[in-house]
């Protein structure tokens with residue numbers, strides 16, 4: 451994530467990764483404030499054994515795009531909701547990548563963070579039958595948790 455202030459959104463991705471027992475690391479890496487950290491992180495990610503990067507940032511959210519510029523790993527971008535523009539700035543900063551350098555862009559905010567983790571799980575599950583089974587179970591539990599009628 452680009453800042454400590456992104457944690458309240460990105461913790462929802464971490465919660466899903468924890469629930470699915472997916473090994474992960476969590477780092478603050480700012481495209482603007484720590485550009486060298488970003489370059490080091492993204493350039494060494496594949497060599498360190500990472501398979502997917504979830505990058506959440508807000509405002510002028512260049513973190514996911516710059517990550518994708520430095521690595522061929524899949525990069526999933528989460529637009530964090532900004533105060534000034536409600537995350538529309540984040541969304542447009544992340545989604546409108548030039549052809550040739552993809553970022554898979556999720557929804558603004560909590561839903562995007564949750565779905566980034568689930569999408570990462572789907573990618574990883576292609577080569578991991580145990581994870582695939584855990585993901586199927588997670589989905590089934592979600593379905594079972596939806597009531598037929600609303601509480602009133």
Ligand code: RP5
Pocket residue numbers: 451452453454455456480481506507508509510511530
């Ligand atoms: C972005 O600027 C971060 O991803 C964060 O969403 C936003 C604001 O950062 P702070 O000023 O709260 O550290 O780089």
